[in-house]
Amino acid sequence: MPNKTQETNAIKQVRHQPAKLDDVDRKILTLLAQDSSQSYVELGEVLHLSAPAVHERVKRLKRDGVIKATVAKIDGCKVGRTLLAFVLVNTKNVLSTKRLLSLGELPEIEEMHTVAGDSGVLLKVRVRETEGLEELLGKVQDIEGVDGTRSYIVLSTFVERGPAPEL
Template sequence: MLDKLDQKIISLLHQNARIAYKEVAAQVGLSAPAVTERIARLQERGIIRGYHAELDFLACGYPLEAVWLVRTHHQQLFAAIDLVKSLPEVVSCDTVTGENCLLVRLFATSVAHLDQLTYQVLAYGEVNTMIVKQHVVSPRLPPLQQP
C-alpha cells in the first residue's frame, strides 16, 4: 500500500524523472535524505521499475505510428510473439482477451515500411492495422491506491 507521501513522490517522478530529490523533498515536505530513502524502498518493492526519456519519434525519423490487432490460431501464437519481439520498430506488445490475441504498438518510416512489417506478421494470422492520428491522452498514472 502507498501512503500519500509515496503517491506524491511517484507523481512528481512520473512528471519529471530527472527532478532533483531536493526539489521532491521541498514539494512533499520531507528532507532530501528521507525522500531518497522512500524512493529506494519504492524501487526495492518493485513499484518504481525504471526511469525513461520521452522521445519524439517523428524527430527520430518515424513519422508513422500504428497499432496492430493480431488474431492467430493458438498453435501460431508463440511464433507470432517471437516475430513481433524481433521487430525493432515494435515498442510494445500485449496479449489481450477477446477476438484478437495481441495488441501491438509500432513505428514506421512510411506506409511502405508499415506494409513490409505487416506482411511478416500476416504469415501467422489476421492483422488489423490502425494508424494513430493523434494522442488525446498522454501516458499518465491511474489513481494510486489510498491506504
C-alpha cells in the same frame, strides 16, 4: 513434452499484487511521472521531507518494482518514426501467440499485449512510413499460426501517459 498448462503459462505474466503505498509514495510517483529528472532535494522541498528520506522511499519503490525504469520519453516524429499504428493480430492458438513474441525485439514494436476478444495480440508500432508498416506486417503474417492482421493508423494523439499513481 510440455502439457497444455505449461504451454499456456509460458506466455502469461505473473499476477502482481498492488504495492502498499501511502500518500507520500503516491505523491512522489506523481512528481516523478511529471518530471523524473527532479533531484531528491527538489522533491523533498515539495514534500516537506529531507533529500535522504525521499531517496530511501524512491529506492524502496524501485526495489518493490513500483518504479520499473527511469527513461526519456522520446517524440517519435522527431526521430523520424512518424507513423504510429495499432495492429490487432489474429492467432490460431497459444503456440501461435508464443511464436509472435519473438518479434518483441524489433525496434518498431513499442508494446505487445495479449488481449481478449476477436484477436489474440495487440501491437503498438511506430515506423517511418507506410512502407515500413507494410514490411512489419509481412514479418507478422509470416509467423506460422497468424491468421491475419487489422491495422489502425493513428492520426493524432491527445492523451498518452502511464498509470496514474493517485487513486
